[in-house]
Amino acid sequence: MDISTIIGLILGLLSLLGGFMLEGGDMGALMIYTAAIIVFGGTFGAVIVSFPLSKLKQIPSALRMAFIEQKHNPQQAIDEIVEMATIARREGVLALEQRAQDNPNPFLKEGLMMVVDGTDPELTRQILELEMDALEHEHEGYAKIFESAGGYAPTMGIIGTVLGLIHVLGNLEDPNSLGPKIAVAFAATLYGVASANVIYLPIANKIKIRSSELMNERELMLEGILALQAGENPQLIKKKLSSFLHVKNKAAQEESVVADVQES
Template sequence: MDITTIFGLIMGMSAVIISFLMEGGHLGSLLQAPAMLLVIFGTLGAATVTTSFSQLKELPKLGRIILFERKHNPQELIDLIYELSQKSRKNGLLSLEKELDNINDVFMKKAIQLAIDGFETNKIREILEIEMSYIEERHKKGAAFFQKLGGFSPTLGIIGTVLGLIHALSNMGSSESMAKSIAAAFIATLWGVGLANLIYLPIADKLKVKHQDEALYLEIISEGVISLAMGDNPRVIRMKLLSFLLPDKRTVEDL
């Protein structure tokens, strides 16, 4: 599980609820079915118009990416590429074919296979860059979808509040009942703004951060395999790849 995502969502929503209760509010007054229906499903409907059915089918996968953390350890990756470069320098590129079964990362396996097959380094770079750009575009679409949710949600909340005020003003009875109706009308705005700023927009930013981590990982693989295919000295490859990492992210022996 991605602890920071879960903890952040819980802390943000808890802060709003606890502050509301401390001011004397009642939790039941926030659970207004009409407001929730309009804001949640209205927002999803508006965002659905802007996307395709194939992208909607990817939402469960996005949910797994958001809630579960994929471990990217650049230092371990650099160590692995360094070991492969040593074997390649000693026994030739074809000897790496035996190592493919031990590599779980699909992108890295593809990159090494291109090197083994004897592709020119500029062709390897071109193919890997196309693959990386496709991955980036796919990630951007996921983040953009949640950004759209964050943009539509407050607007739908305002629409819900306007509808509630229209209903309250068209049924003017006692001042007490009218005050309750007006207060209930603003619940829609609360839901719209709250969902946007506590859930949708933070998730969009989290997806961007996760893409940056994966982009660094793919960049290290790309540069490492290309250097390996060029026959660079393993130590040179290691030093080049370590330049992708901040000094505090490197092991003591690499400093």
């Protein structure tokens, strides 16, 4: 599980509820099931109308992407590519066949197998870039579902509040009950705005960030595969791929490259 996602959701909800309670609010005043039905039911209904069934079936995958931390180790990928580039220069690319088949990363495995099979470099780039584009497009679809929910939820909250006010204004016989009834009506707005900004939109952003991290790692692998296929110097490959690392890690990586070059 991605602990940051869990902590963020819990902290956001507790902050809203805790602030309300500290002001002397009654927790029971927020538990309005009719408002919840209008807001969440209306939001889910609008999302279902907006997307085909094939996209809606991807919601579990989108949630896994947001809540389950995916391990990315670009430094390990660089080390693997540099090691294989060294082997390829000494023994030829055919010596990489078994290592390529045993590689646990499907993207890197496919690219290496194309190198071993002697695929044209331009065709190798085209195939791998098409796969990256397809995956990125799929992730964008994940995020759009939650972005749509984040857009619909506040509107459904306003609709729920309007419906509540219509009910209140249609029953003015007891002026003393107007205050509590109006407060109940505005609970729908709270549900809509809070769910959009604490749940739906943050999840969409987390999916985008996860996708960006994965695409960056695959771009690194793609450049490494093509450099290996071109027979470039392993240490130059290492230096080139280090540009994909975070700025604070790049300096340490470049020092390692200089040391390796000096030793060689």
